[in-house]
Amino acid sequence: MSTTPRALLEVRELRKHFGLKSGIFSKGAGTVHAVDDVSFSVQAGETLGIVGESGCGKSTTARLLMRLIEPDAGRVLLDGRGIGEPGAQGLSVRDARRQMQMVFQDSFASLNPRLTIEDSIAFAPIVHGLSSRQAKSRARDLLAKVGLAPERFAARYPHELSGGQRQRINIARALALEPKIVILDEAVSALDKSVEAQVLNLLLDLKTELGLTYLFISHDLNVVRYMSDRVMVMYLGKVAEIGPVDAIYGRTAHPYTSALLSAMPSMDPARRTQQPPLIGDPPSPIDPPPGCRFRTRCPYAEDVCGERDPVLAAEGGGHYVACQMKKAGSGHSAAPAPIASPPPL
Amino acid sequence: MNQTAPSAEVVAAATARGYWSTVLARLSRDKLTVTCALILLGVLLMAICAPLLAPYDPFKGSILKRLLPIGSPGYFLGTDELGRDMLSRLIFGARLSLVMGIAPVLNALVIGATLGVIAGFLGGRINTLIMRTIDVFYAFPSVLLAVAISGALGAGIFNAMVALTIVFIPPIARVTESVTTQVRGLDFVEAARASGANNFTLIRVHVLGNVLGPVFIYATSLISVSMILASGLSFLGLGTKPPEPEWGLMLNTLRTAIYLNPGVAALPGAMIFMVSICFNLMSDGLRAAMDVTQ
Amino acid sequence: MFFYFIKRLFLVIPIAISVTVVCFSLVYLAPGDPLSAILPSDASQELIDRLKQEYGLDKPIPVQYAIWLGKAVQGDLGTSIATGRPVTSELGRAISNTLILALFGSLIGFSLGVIFGTVAGYRQGTWLDKCVTAVAVAGVSVPHYWLGMVLVILFSVTWNVLPAMGAGPGGDWVWDLEHLQHVVLPAITISVIPTAIVTRTVRALVADILGREFVTALRAKGLTDFGVFWHVVKNAAPTSLAVMGVQLGYLMGGSILVETVFSWPGSGFLLNTAIFQRDIPLLQGTILVLALFFVTLNLVVDLVQTGIDPRIRRA
Numbered sequence: 001m002s003t004t005p006r007a008l009l010e011v012r013e014l015r016k017h018f019g020l021k022s023g024i025f026s027k028g029a030g031t032v033h034a035v036d037d038v039s040f041s042v043q044a045g046e047t048l049g050i051v052g053e054s055g056c057g058k059s060t061t062a063r064l065l066m067r068l069i070e071p072d073a074g075r076v077l078l079d080g081r082g083i084g085e086p087g088a089q090g091l092s093v094r095d096a097r098r099q100m101q102m103v104f105q106d107s108f109a110s111l112n113p114r115l116t117i118e119d120s121i122a123f124a125p126i127v128h129g130l131s132s133r134q135a136k137s138r139a140r141d142l143l144a145k146v147g148l149a150p151e152r153f154a155a156r157y158p159h160e161l162s163g164g165q166r167q168r169i170n171i172a173r174a175l176a177l178e179p180k181i182v183i184l185d186e187a188v189s190a191l192d193k194s195v196e197a198q199v200l201n202l203l204l205d206l207k208t209e210l211g212l213t214y215l216f217i218s219h220d221l222n223v224v225r226y227m228s229d230r231v232m233v234m235y236l237g238k239v240a241e242i243g244p245v246d247a248i249y250g251r252t253a254h255p256y257t258s259a260l261l262s263a264m265p266s267m268d269p270a271r272r273t274q275q276p277p278l279i280g281d282p283p284s285p286i287d288p289p290p291g292c293r294f295r296t297r298c299p300y301a302e303d304v305c306g307e308r309d310p311v312l313a314a315e316g317g318g319h320y321v322a323c324q325m326k327k328a329g330s331g332h333s334a335a336p337a338p339i340a341s342p343p344p345l
Numbered sequence: 346m347n348q349t350a351p352s353a354e355v356v357a358a359a360t361a362r363g364y365w366s367t368v369l370a371r372l373s374r375d376k377l378t379v380t381c382a383l384i385l386l387g388v389l390l391m392a393i394c395a396p397l398l399a400p401y402d403p404f405k406g407s408i409l410k411r412l413l414p415i416g417s418p419g420y421f422l423g424t425d426e427l428g429r430d431m432l433s434r435l436i437f438g439a440r441l442s443l444v445m446g447i448a449p450v451l452n453a454l455v456i457g458a459t460l461g462v463i464a465g466f467l468g469g470r471i472n473t474l475i476m477r478t479i480d481v482f483y484a485f486p487s488v489l490l491a492v493a494i495s496g497a498l499g500a501g502i503f504n505a506m507v508a509l510t511i512v513f514i515p516p517i518a519r520v521t522e523s524v525t526t527q528v529r530g531l532d533f534v535e536a537a538r539a540s541g542a543n544n545f546t547l548i549r550v551h552v553l554g555n556v557l558g559p560v561f562i563y564a565t566s567l568i569s570v571s572m573i574l575a576s577g578l579s580f581l582g583l584g585t586k587p588p589e590p591e592w593g594l595m596l597n598t599l600r601t602a603i604y605l606n607p608g609v610a611a612l613p614g615a616m617i618f619m620v621s622i623c624f625n626l627m628s629d630g631l632r633a634a635m636d637v638t639q
Numbered sequence: 640m641f642f643y644f645i646k647r648l649f650l651v652i653p654i655a656i657s658v659t660v661v662c663f664s665l666v667y668l669a670p671g672d673p674l675s676a677i678l679p680s681d682a683s684q685e686l687i688d689r690l691k692q693e694y695g696l697d698k699p700i701p702v703q704y705a706i707w708l709g710k711a712v713q714g715d716l717g718t719s720i721a722t723g724r725p726v727t728s729e730l731g732r733a734i735s736n737t738l739i740l741a742l743f744g745s746l747i748g749f750s751l752g753v754i755f756g757t758v759a760g761y762r763q764g765t766w767l768d769k770c771v772t773a774v775a776v777a778g779v780s781v782p783h784y785w786l787g788m789v790l791v792i793l794f795s796v797t798w799n800v801l802p803a804m805g806a807g808p809g810g811d812w813v814w815d816l817e818h819l820q821h822v823v824l825p826a827i828t829i830s831v832i833p834t835a836i837v838t839r840t841v842r843a844l845v846a847d848i849l850g851r852e853f854v855t856a857l858r859a860k861g862l863t864d865f866g867v868f869w870h871v872v873k874n875a876a877p878t879s880l881a882v883m884g885v886q887l888g889y890l891m892g893g894s895i896l897v898e899t900v901f902s903w904p905g906s907g908f909l910l911n912t913a914i915f916q917r918d919i920p921l922l923q924g925t926i927l928v929l930a931l932f933f934v935t936l937n938l939v940v941d942l943v944q945t946g947i948d949p950r951i952r953r954a
Binding site: 066102106177 | 364531532533535536537538539540541542546550551554555
Binding site for chain 2: 653654655657658661662665666668776777779780781782783784785786788789791792796797888889891892893895896899900910911913914915922926929930933934
């Protein structure tokens with residue numbers, strides 16, 4: 001047994017580029033850098049929030065973890081075993097999916113309209129070898145766990161339920177394989193605020209009860225703050241900042257995070273409009289130029305930002321940020337002075 | 346009609362009985378569709394019970410009773426050019442006409458839907474291979490393709506049905522492919538894939554149930570065309586051969602009689618028309634009833 | 640736009656080549672030997688071999704295809720087995736007769752379809768709309784060869800006002816009253832399906848355009864009814880014309896049944912003859928020309944439509 005706790009999920013330099021095709025003459029009209037060398041890890045029992053604007057690669061990351069799309073490069077380790085890698089150190093995709101499940105944003109589209117609630121939940125256990133009777137009994141248990149009376153809901157169809165009820169079904173379906181990790185991809189974003197709060201509390205209860213680990217993906221910073229232990233901020237397929245929730249919200253290090261936070265509706269009037277809000281949409285992720293991807297919208301951008309890619313640098317306390325302003329000796333006017341190195345001879 | 350919110354009754358029915366009962370409940374309120382369905386059921390029963398219903402032997406004629414007009418005593422719908430009872434021939438004709446009209450669509454449904462689901466679900470090169478092959482058949486107008494294939498194969502019921510099957514595979518495959526591609530992209534298929542199911546299970550449980558409905562409706566709309574084309578091939582002499590009773594062929598052999606007994610000569614075509622229009626209207630009704638948006 | 644045109648042109652080439660392959664393969668769908676139709680059953684082996692050599696049937700199939708295609712490209716579709724005349728000369732007359740028929744049919748179908756569809760689109764939900772819808776359903780459900788017979792019964796047999804058979808004296812099309820009289824019944828018969836389809840399309844288009852916000856805005860700005868109508872025409876015309884263009888192709892290829900009913904000396908009639916005399920070169924040639932015509936017409940319709948309305952760029 002190693003003394004340092006091994007991460008339950010470890011993502012190393014995960015990359016996915018989508019080639020754009022336009023017709024038969026011009027193959028490759030560009031490449032969408034959806035996820036570009038993303039690395040992070042998740043400890044057992046914690047919730048990692050992932051935030052960013054639409055198109056920043058949050059959902060692609062989730063789908064890469066589930067192997068719903070094949071990564072171009074990088075490894076994903078679950079309990080130290082590489083998903084989709086051969087040998088004893090590897091883990092088959094099928095086994096990985098058993099331990100890691102996902103809840104999608106669109107509660108209606110993610111349920112088969114032709115199956116009853118019970119059949120939808122029982123599907124995965126049956127695929128993994130449970131008898132139909134056992135699977136249905138598990139489905140009913142799960143319905144009760146997510147707060148829906150089995151005798152009233154088991155035989156119904158998705159279109160007869162409300163959005164909140166359907167999302168509870170989706171959570172039950174994700175739990176049907178008794179996974180260790182649940183990826184919640186904008187799972188509450190489409191719900192009304194009052195319903196959202198109920199579902200969030202249900203998720204917190206289930207986490208404690210079942211000892212789950214969450215990857216909580218959302219564009220809503222309030223919700224992420226409420227749910228997460230640590231937060232990862234993504235911008236155009238790259239990690240901008242990652243760290244404990246207090247550090248991200250309290251000691252914000254990346255201009256992008258600051259901009260996001262300032263745009264966030266706040267109950268506290270004192271917190272409003274400290275920063276200029278973000279203007280316009282994020283630039284196209286097709287063939288991004290070298291350097292920091294945020295520099296086109298960054299109020300502090302300088303020449304150095306266009307010359308070099310920023311790398312994640314430690315800010316202390318598990319807080320990392322990818323910004324030239326925080327990197328000692330980067331050449332940015334706001335960067336701290338380089339640590340004096342002994343002069344040559 | 347589809348835009349109106351479902352009544353409380355419909356919702357209650359759905360809660361109690363599920364999707365297909367809802368469809369049936371809706372259909373039963375659509376008078377036109379019900380009428381068409383009843384007419385078609387009548388024609389089907391007529392075809393099945395032909396020996397019991399027909400007053401005369403459809404093959405046996407009499408030279409003395411050739412081309413009697415409609416309403417002749419003993420011959421309610423008159424007689425044909427060989428003195429055979431028209432009513433009996435029309436009743437027996439329903440058998441071959443229905444089989445030749447419906448069987449090709451069913452065959453094409455099986456083959457075309459399989460191809461379409463494979464192409465749509467697997468995508469990539471397999472999709473390209475299947476769909477580009479199918480495009481070739483779109484280069485021929487359907488009548489020309491049917492005539493060309495059955496003409497090359499030679500006259501006969503079986504060959505005509507083979508030709509019609511080939512005519513209907515491409516459109517069915519194309520519709521299936523496009524519906525499957527849509528369904529494949531839906532979250533519930535992703536979710537099911539994420540639960541570790543293999544392609545076969547995914548298709549069986551999650552794709553087919555959502556694809557076959559629309560494809561089936563589309564196929565029912567083709568039956569009308571198929572009836573007309575099948576009888577058309579017989580009319581050209583490429584389908585059934587005399588003395589078999591079949592509406593298209595009867596139309597052909599009676600063509601010479603239009604100067605002598607126009608009423609009788611037009612009868613078989615009226616049958617084709619009736620069945621074809623009923624299939625068309627029923628297909629429209631089914632489409633409306635199965636369109637459960639929500 | 641230009642690149643789209645070029646791309647579309649290039650995409651047609653494999654289709655056209657596949658069409659030639661299908662037409663050529665028709666020979667091998669046929670049971671027995673292509674020569675069996677013209678040979679007496681007691682023909683000597685020597686005669687069979689000599690004929691095979693003469694028609695090139697002793698060579699491997701791909702070679703036969705290459706030879707056939709090479710000649711076809713130069714306008715030589717072989718010799719009709721039945722008449723001994725070149726297939727191209729037989730086809731030339733027949734195709735032009737069919738084209739005349741199809742053009743008249745399209746004209747009738749388009750005019751009626753536009754009138755019916757516009758009326759129904761403007762008067763949605765009324766009894767007039769329902770009548771038009773019923774006519775449209777009947778139009779696609781009616782066996783048109785039967786309708787042709789019914790028309791003959793009415794106009795030729797009962798009232799004796801129009802001729803029932805043929806294209807008129809000489810068998811070739813001439814612009815005179817007698818030939819026009821001959822074309823009336825077959826053209827009406829053949830126009831039934833396009834009438835129904837154009838009606839449906841135009842009705843849906845008109846209803847859609849009238850329901851859109853810009854029309855309401857135009858009305859609010861005080862535009863006259865005629866002004867609104869002009870907008871409807873401008874917006875509905877490209878799609879309606881495209882639908883009709885495609886229908887013209889179907890008429891050319893699908894006229895065989897109507898031509899048989901009226902003994903119209905067109906390509907369908909020729910096809911019928913070719914089938915029953917097992918005249919393979921004639922069969923191949925007719926189908927090839929009709930299919931290529933269909934492919935070309937679809938291409939032209941697509942390109943013209945894209946030229947008019949660049950929003951519609953089909954893959």
